[in-house]
Amino acid sequence: xxxxxxxxxxxxxxxxxxxxxxxxxxxxxxxxxxxxxxxxxxxxxxxxxxxxxxxxxxxxxxxxxxxxxxxxxxxxxxxxxxxxxxxxxxxxxxxxxxxxxxxxxxxxxxxxxxxxxxxxxxxxxxxxxxxxxxxxxxxxxxxxxxxxxxxxxxxxxxxxxxxxxxxxxxxxxxxxxxxxxxxxxxxxxxxxxxxxxxxxxxxxxxxxxxxxxxxxxxxxxxxxxxxxxxxxxxxxxxxxxxxxxxxxxxxxxxxxxxxxxxxxxxxxxxxxxxxxxxxxxxxxxxxxxxxxxxxxxxxxxxxxxxxxxxxxxxxxxxxxxxxxxxxxxxxxxxxxxxxxxxxxxxxxxxxxxxxxxxxxxxxxxxxxxxxxxxxxxxxxxxxxxxxxxxxxxxxxxxxxxxxxxxxxxxxxx
Amino acid sequence: xxxxxxxxxxxxxxxxxxxxxxxxxxxxxxxxxxxxxxxxxxxxxxxxxxxxxxxxxxxxxxxxxxxxxxxxxxxxxxxxxxxxxxxxxxxxxxxxxxxxxxxxxxxxxxxxxxxxxxxxxxxxxxxxxxxxxxxxxxxxxxxxxxxxxxxxxxxxxxxxxxxxxxxxxxxxxxxxxxxxxxxxxxxxxxxxxxxxxxxxxxxxxxxxxxxxxxxxxxxxxxxxxxxxxxxxxxxxxxxxxxxxxxxxxxxxxxxxxxxxxxxxxxx
Numbered sequence: 007x008x009x010x011x012x013x014x015x016x017x018x019x020x021x022x023x024x025x026x027x028x029x030x031x032x033x034x035x036x037x038x039x040x041x042x043x044x045x046x047x048x049x050x051x052x053x054x055x056x057x058x059x060x061x062x063x064x065x066x067x068x069x070x071x072x073x074x075x076x077x078x079x080x081x082x083x084x085x086x087x088x089x090x091x092x093x094x095x096x097x098x099x100x101x102x103x104x105x106x107x108x109x110x111x112x113x114x115x116x117x118x119x120x121x122x123x124x125x126x127x128x129x130x131x132x133x134x135x136x137x138x139x140x141x142x143x144x145x146x147x148x149x150x151x152x153x154x155x156x157x158x159x160x161x162x163x164x165x166x167x168x169x170x171x172x173x174x175x176x177x178x179x180x181x182x183x184x185x186x187x188x189x190x191x192x193x194x195x196x197x198x199x200x201x202x203x204x205x206x207x208x209x210x211x212x213x214x215x216x217x218x219x220x221x222x223x224x225x226x227x228x229x230x231x232x233x234x235x236x237x238x239x240x241x242x243x244x245x246x247x248x249x250x251x252x253x254x255x256x257x258x259x260x261x262x263x264x265x266x267x268x269x270x271x272x273x274x275x276x277x278x279x280x281x282x283x284x285x286x287x288x289x290x291x292x293x294x295x296x297x298x299x300x301x302x303x304x305x306x307x308x309x310x311x312x313x314x315x316x317x318x319x320x321x322x323x324x325x326x327x328x329x330x331x332x333x334x335x336x337x338x339x340x341x342x343x344x345x346x347x348x349x350x351x352x353x354x355x356x357x358x359x360x361x362x363x364x365x366x367x368x369x370x371x372x373x374x375x376x377x378x379x380x381x382x383x384x385x386x387x388x389x390x391x392x393x394x395x396x397x398x399x400x401x402x403x404x405x406x407x408x409x410x411x412x413x414x415x416x417x418x419x
Numbered sequence: 420x421x422x423x424x425x426x427x428x429x430x431x432x433x434x435x436x437x438x439x440x441x442x443x444x445x446x447x448x449x450x451x452x453x454x455x456x457x458x459x460x461x462x463x464x465x466x467x468x469x470x471x472x473x474x475x476x477x478x479x480x481x482x483x484x485x486x487x488x489x490x491x492x493x494x495x496x497x498x499x500x501x502x503x504x505x506x507x508x509x510x511x512x513x514x515x516x517x518x519x520x521x522x523x524x525x526x527x528x529x530x531x532x533x534x535x536x537x538x539x540x541x542x543x544x545x546x547x548x549x550x551x552x553x554x555x556x557x558x559x560x561x562x563x564x565x566x567x568x569x570x571x572x573x574x575x576x577x578x579x580x581x582x583x584x585x586x587x588x589x590x591x592x593x594x595x596x597x598x599x600x601x602x603x604x605x606x607x608x609x610x611x612x613x614x615x616x617x618x619x620x621x622x623x624x625x626x627x628x629x630x631x632x633x634x635x636x637x638x639x640x641x642x643x644x645x646x647x648x649x650x651x652x653x654x655x656x657x658x659x660x661x662x663x664x665x666x667x668x669x670x671x672x673x674x675x676x677x678x679x680x681x682x683x684x685x686x
Contacts, residue, residue, distance in 0.1 A: 086492040096652040241685055249678040256671030267660025279566035
């Protein structure tokens with residue numbers, strides 16, 4: 007904010023650097039005094055948590071890559087060697103494996119929070135779209151990484167997912183061969199997947215900076231969805247939100263540590279400890295839990311190409327949210343009808359997750375089709391219509407006014 | 420905060436329910452008996468291995484399993500983790516002849532194994548393994564308990580799950596079912612027809628520590644050994660994990676108190 011005076015540095019070294027490249031002033035402005043709405047609730051913790059999960063993944067991944075051998079005959083054994091012979095190798099690997107789940111969990115909550123509180127609405131459309139792109143790259147990165155240990159599920163997941171391009175008219179077959187570097191998933195596929203799995207996290211890291219840049223331009227949304235109007239509406243980021251985020255991080259690390267140390271293979275498939283065998287297809291090919299809803303959408307459509315298209319659309323459609331949601335009120339708090347539809351949609355998403363883990367037969371397929379239909383109906387029918395028909399509740403005039411009103415109510419009670 | 424706690428509780432409940440569901444499904448998915456679940460020393464927050472039991476398990480492995488199943492990725496030196504001394508491990512290794520070479524004349528030769536050698540595989544290659552076992556390759560056992568759902572319970576149940584004839588409940592599921600020649604019926608094996616014949620009978624071996632070698636005892640000991648082979652880091656992992664959890668819980672408590680202190684006039 008323009009009202010914040012630039013800090014005057016007294017340390018000569020800091021002064022020298024800052025005069026030539028104002029990195030300390032920048033940090034002061036964006037991390038210390040950065041005006042943050044004073045009413046952010048704990049749902050706002052998950053963005054920074056996701057960022058920390060990304061950093062943990064990159065660091066543990068750098069050490070994994072020092073011991074991993076991207077070759078079809080050696081990859082599986084190199085992972086076993088890492089877990090058995092390398093000092094704390096098991097710890098590095100279990101940190102990496104389990105933090106992926108934490109990362110996806112945080113990002114899902116972060117996305118749903120944005121949906122509930124209308125964080126995608128003007129002027130935050132670009133911030134939101136960059137976020138969806140980050141999610142897209144995450145999906146790709148996680149998929150590539152899951153292939154690297156070269157277990158049975160690695161190999162067959164790679165086969166199923168890369169085959170998704172084959173129904174594309176005219177070029178599909180050619181495209182698959184080009185992706186594989188052969189006539190099926192093979193050593194060349196593994197090597198390129200390793201290369202890309204190392205590259206994409208850096209891309210995510212760069213995108214996160216764009217995401218933060220856009221965020222610090224438009225500033226955070228808040229549970230009331232009203233714009234920050236005066237100084238009393240905000241608190242400096244430090245110490246208020248640094249402390250709140252630190253506490254949230256502590257809770258997340260307790261949960262993460264439980265899985266790393268006491269249930270490290272909980273999110274894994276046991277069959278992935280059987281080395282990849284192109285001659286033996288596993289009974290059920292199931293992706294990781296964070297892909298299940300989209301896997302359910304893929305399988306709901308009897309036509310292969312249609313399934314692939316819908317699966318991609320199911321994420322792409324998030325990008326159009328700022329324009330599909332016609333309501334002028336941001337926060338779901340003041341939208342009595344939307345609120346319900348939001349939770350129904352979340353339930354639908356959870357249902358799709360469950361269906362993704364079930365075999366594609368009988369009632370599961372029918373349920374998957376209805377759940378998929380509702381998933382899209384929420385975006386293309388319900389949200390646009392709500393904007394016209396919903397009678398929203400009165401929105402408070404400012405954040406501080408709402409906070410004071412809350413205090414008055416408490417005092418009266 | 421309240422909503423968050425409420426939703427968190429709901430999520431934990433839901434996970435619990437679905438897990439319970441999965442476990443029930445895994446065990447009771449067919450009409451047969453449920454997976455046996457003996458108490459394992461390595462389960463839970465304070466899980467650990469018992470060295471006497473690990474040594475007995477190694478004796479079962481080397482007397483019964485080792486003629487067909489290997490322990491890939493493991494070396495004789497790893498056996499020190501069972502509680503054997505350096506000398507004992509050297510003696511165990513030296514009892515195996517392995518091929519080495521070529522020497523300066525270009526010839527391959529055999530020599531006794533040393534502690535740094537990989538544990539000897541029963542077959543030189545998969546083709547030989549298939550030839551000796553009716554077309555099936557006996558799987559590597561060093562990751563077996565990690566490579567099956569409910570691994571230790573599954574392997575334990577499998578070892579004790581043989582039946583002389585085909586039980587009634589199988590024919591209720593599939594009246595056509597019969598065990599192909601060369602295979603055995605096992606309650607827990609997917610498809611029930613397993614290539615490995617029953618192995619654990621009373622009196623097939625004696626333990627060096629004098630424990631009575633009943634099939635249940637041998638199954639329990641060998642599964643503990645296999646669990647150690649699959650997760651040799653388990654004790655270290657859980658020891659460290661307890662410190663980490665206690666530290667993080669206390670530290671998070673401190674952070675919460677400090678957060679409240681900072682925020683007390685800001686709401």
